Amino acid sequence: MRDMAPDTSLAMAEAPSATPPILATRALCYEAGGKRRIDTVTLSIHARRRTMIMGANGAGKSVLLRLMHGLLKPTQGAVLWHGQSQSAVARGAQAMVFQRPIMLRRSARANLKFALGARGIRGAACAEQAEQGLAMANLSDIAHSPARLLSSGEQQRLAVARALICKPELLFLDEPTSSLDPASTQMIEDLVNAAHAQGVTIVMVTHDLGQARRMGDDVIFLHAGQVAESGRLSDVLSQPRAPSTRAWLQGRLYTDATL
Ligand SMILES: Nc1ncnc2c1ncn2[C@@H]1O[C@H](COP(=O)(O)OP(=O)(O)O)[C@@H](O)[C@H]1O
Numbered sequence: 001m002r003d004m005a006p007d008t009s010l011a012m013a014e015a016p017s018a019t020p021p022i023l024a025t026r027a028l029c030y031e032a033g034g035k036r037r038i039d040t041v042t043l044s045i046h047a048r049r050r051t052m053i054m055g056a057n058g059a060g061k062s063v064l065l066r067l068m069h070g071l072l073k074p075t076q077g078a079v080l081w082h083g084q085s086q087s088a089v090a091r092g093a094q095a096m097v098f099q100r101p102i103m104l105r106r107s108a109r110a111n112l113k114f115a116l117g118a119r120g121i122r123g124a125a126c127a128e129q130a131e132q133g134l135a136m137a138n139l140s141d142i143a144h145s146p147a148r149l150l151s152s153g154e155q156q157r158l159a160v161a162r163a164l165i166c167k168p169e170l171l172f173l174d175e176p177t178s179s180l181d182p183a184s185t186q187m188i189e190d191l192v193n194a195a196h197a198q199g200v201t202i203v204m205v206t207h208d209l210g211q212a213r214r215m216g217d218d219v220i221f222l223h224a225g226q227v228a229e230s231g232r233l234s235d236v237l238s239q240p241r242a243p244s245t246r247a248w249l250q251g252r253l254y255t256d257a258t259l
C-alpha cells in the first residue's frame with residue numbers, strides 16, 4: 001500500500017522557497033575549546049520538507065543541530081523561528097531525537113506519560129496519547145517493560161514516538177539509526193516518514209547516503225563548521241560542486257561499494 005500513496009514530497013520539492021522558512025540561521029557562530037566549531041552559518045529550513053545534514057565526522061553537525069534547537073547558545077549570530085528570535089515557545093514546538101536515546105528509569109509507557117506531563121498534558125488525554133505513541137512505535141505489548149531494558153531499536157522507536165506524541169512542528173534527529181540493524185532502521189524511517197506525511201518538518205543528521213537518498217528532500221553539507229553546499233538533495237548528490245562534498249561522496253561510495 002505504501003507504493004500507492006501519493007508523492008506529496010515531489011509537489012513540495014518544486015517550490016521550496018515559495019514560503020518563508022520555518023527556521024533560519026543568520027551568520028551563526030559557535031566557539032568551544034578555543035576553536036570556532038560553527039563558522040558563520042546562514043541557512044534556511046523549509047516547512048514540511050525533510051532536510052538531511054551531512055558531512056565528515058567532526059564537521060559540526062551535532063553542534064549545529066543543538067544550536068538550531070536552542071540547546072546551545074551561539075557565540076554570534078541568530079536562530080530565527082518563523083522569522084522571530086528563537087524562544088522557549090519555539091522550542092516547545094520542536095522536538096529532538098539523539099543518537100543514543102535517553103530513557104528515564106521507568107516503564108516505556110511511563111516515559112511517554114512523563115514527556116506529555118512535562119508539556120501540561122494530563123489525565124485522560126495523557127493516557128490516550130501515550131497509548132497512541134506505544135501503538136505508533138509497535139511497543140504496546142511491552143508497554144510495562146522498563147525502558148532501559150528494551151533493545152536499542154525499541155528504545156529508539158520509543159524516543160521517536162515520545163518526540164512525536166508532543167506534536168512538534170519540527171523534529172530534529174541526530175543520526176538516529178547509526179547503531180541500529182536494517183530492520184530497526186526501516187522502522188525508524190517509517191515512523192519519521194509517517195510524521196512527515198502528517199506535516200512535520202524533518203531535520204536529520206545522517207552519514208548514511210542510502211538513507212539520505214531514501215528520505216531527503218533537501219541537503220546541507222557541512223565542512224569544518226561551514227556550509228559547503230546546500231540545495232535539493234537529488235541535485236547536490238548528482239552534481240556536487242564543493243570539493244569537500246565531492247571528496248566525502250567519493251569516500252562514501254567507495255566504502256559502500258566495498259561492503
Ligand atoms: N563543548 C565542546 N568543547 C570542545 N569541543 C567541542 C565541543 N563540542 C563540540 N566540539 C568539537 O566540535 C567539533 C564538531 O563536533 P560535532 O558537531 O559533534 O561533530 P559531528 O559533525 O561529528 O557531529 C568536533 O571537533 C568536536 O570535538
Ligand SMILES: [Mg+2]
Binds near residue numbers: 061062063174
Ligand atoms: Mg555528531
